[in-house]
Amino acid sequence: MSVAGPWFLSELAAGCVGWLLLLSPLAILIARRRHGSGLTYGACALASCALALVALLALLSPSPPAAIELAVGLPLGRTILGYDPLGAAFALIINVATALVSGYAIGYGAHAREPQRVVPFYPAFIAGMNLVLLSRDAFSFLVGWEFMSLASWALVASDHASAENRRAALVYLIMATGGALTLLFAFGLLAGPSGGYGFAEMRHAAHLAAAPLVLVLALIGAGSKAGLVPLHAWLPLAHPAAPSHVSALMSGVMTKVAVYGFIRIVFDLAGPPSWWWSLPVLVVAGITTLLGVLYALMEHDLKRLLAYHTVENIGIIFIGLGLALAFEASGLKAAAALSLTAAIFHVFNHSLFKSLLFLGSGAVLHATGERDMERLGGLIHRMPVTALAFLAGCIAISALPPFNGFVSEWLTFQAILLSPQLPQWVPRLIVPAVGATLACAAALAATCFVKAFGMTFLGRSRSTAAAEARETDGWSQVAMLLLALLCLLAGVLPGFVMDALAPVMKLLLGARLPVQSSEPWLRIVPIDSARSAYDGALVLGMIAIAAAATALIVRRFASHALRRAPAWDCGFPDASPATQYTAGSFAQPIRRVFGGVVFRAREHVTMPAPGDTGPARLEVELHDTLWEALYAPVIRLVDAVTARVNLLQFLTIRRYLTLVVSALVLLLIIVGATR
């Protein structure tokens, strides 16, 4: 308490959240003024910077800052706010991304057609997310959670003119409500009969019997928000429907708050785990990882593709969490710390590169009005800065060195390689399969981002909109470049990130990884150096030196002559950009290899008869098998029931009175019979 005294960190953080909440009604007043949206976004960026700084100080301070208690909340309850290391780490992660996204929005938001539908909800959305991380009791956690859900729902519905967006908003609202409800039950079980809703009281309450149920509820509640298969259905609908800077926040940041909710409940509050807890998490995570990336590969809408990749990355994060549960239950503290570090590191990485990619897609959308990759192309010439930043994001998300996505996957692989130490044989069978899934997903993600970058930015423009695109504004460019730089830095200096996460490991597991900053040459050593080590800085340095040496040699000895000429066309000159490979044709081999099983993909070829000059047609049939198997029956059932119940709306007053009386009589009979 004394350490945090002079800093008032909890008070500062709560003040920032309050400021954001205050900003929402203010924004209603100024949203339509000139610079109104820019001012609001700027204020949000500043608040996020301040929150990130506070969170960093809270994370680095030797003892967590004292919490503050407010006399509002449930009857006889109080609201407790403050950062512990877990909350601080996540607050740092989400506010870094949020600050940069808000900076981007200063420029991007100025183009909005109806700013008054977006700007007021934006600060409330950020405030909700931060309140979740700041809360130390279930009540304020759920209030923040609902704030986050409803504000983002309003943002998804902001462009309500299109039926597609309205449907997305409806699906999102249903999923968000269901998720919040399960979390409410989970907290109810954790609080137990004594009803202590503070996290500290829950931690001390013994609830061994209910713990498995809490795990399942947390997996459903947090998983539906994060996008675990099969609860992912709303993500690819809702994330692209929102304005692009909001998409970046929803995909890159809000899913991380959901991951935080899962970690908080399962690792912190639910007590010591049993070994089998890891099984549902690992299985669901493995399926999520693979299906997410396969769905993304079949997608030609840039923003939907990115949303499906969020599903994949959430799977990777939960693989780390599942491994951590398995190790912790078996008392393998170091391995558990490694898995959990890998998972939270991936949370950080994904918040950076997914925000970056959504911002890039927003820049493309604004410049061309297109999200469909089949109508883009050649933008690297028209939008060089966006292309460069987007390329960095693509390399990072494809888990390629020397960028950051690789480091967290490498750490996850190292954790998988430790799992033969597990005493139970079931996880020892499942973990290698999960490892293979992760390896497949990494390679498929690389393929998918070759497609995404290649079809959007390379080649020749497939539409006039793409051919006449203009580079995005300066604010947006700077924000994207900063995010790209952070992706590179986190990949080159991973040791600092791992060290910063050490207090979280101590809090949750009582163990930590070896100190990385004392290692020579900035390398990271998760267990010991004879086993494995990675040095991102050195790898980047070597590649740079090798490339520079090659360039020097080429410059010295090679011919400098360079001639521009038409591309090789086999003697059949055809200027039409339609002859290029498209996103569909690029993904065709993948569809043929994987799609038959997963999507029941069929190709129908219609060839004109010989002599007929009509075009040949190739039609591809894909099924969203999960939607058809799980969601469609429920929707049909609800439709059927409501169609029947709908009759009740058109009765005469006589019949209504009869209904009321008979209901009353029925209830009285029941009461009488049970007495």
Add this chain to the structure above:
Amino acid sequence: MRVAWLTQLLQIVLVLALAPLLTGVTRKVRARLLRRRGPPLAQPYLDLLKLIRKEVVVAGNASWLFRTAPYAVFASTWVAAALVPTFATGLALGAAADLIVIVALLGTARFMLALAGLDVGTSFGGIGSSREMMFATLAEPAMLMAVFTLSLFAGSTELSSISAFMLGPHAGLNISLALALVALIIVAIAENARIPVDNPATHLELTMVHEAMVLEYSGRHLALIEAAASVKLLLYLSLIACVFIPWGTAVAGAGLAAQAVGFATYAVKLLILGFLLSLFETAIAKMRVFRVPEFLGVALMLGLLGTILLFVSRAPH
């Protein structure tokens, strides 16, 4: 320490110097097996020299990515190759990158090259990129599964440690190792665009994969890509030699004599592996493109099986 740095520097130069020779050897052996005389062994060097002296012809709408990709591809492949022990283990930079990093560096090179294939916007580039990435979606996990098997076996993902373990008394014949070896060989064939997956000598556009992707390249850019392909072949053969036939390799801190022995045995290993590769290539016909996923799927399943066997059989320490 000084020895380690010297070995490392020597190796950096060595992989570059030897790679075209290895390509020359495989071509020569293949030609002799087909009862042709074949090009001289030094032909790949001469080709590279000729290419870098030639003018570069770039398609009109090529972007900066097209012109920088060859350097990125070459540099990543070179760095990866320099990290695989050839004649001696205990490389100074070995601690910077383990086997997973080496696989991922090759992934970076492939990513850049596939993008470059799409840059000009012709169908050949697209078909090449698309198919190359499709092969990679199965070859890379198969490779990683083989890496997992080796790492679990040796208790380390560092190549020097794995090689040392294989030389030590604890390594023996093991079914998982055999599975990993087969998986690794299949991946090596696919990743180096060899028959039956791809044909490095074909000039019929629709049958090429790797060559279609780099069709637009010429001059010094093509030289870099060709050199990178040679270095990659050398890398895979060195990797197989380093892990599965580790005998003779000089260990860390060995004397000059041991280094010389290591060098001689390395040359012999390369010759044998190159010969076997050519023999295999002449004995088999090229597959249709959509048979390749099945071929690579075998590698993935073998790698996974090897890993699972080790997971199940290893008692917790």
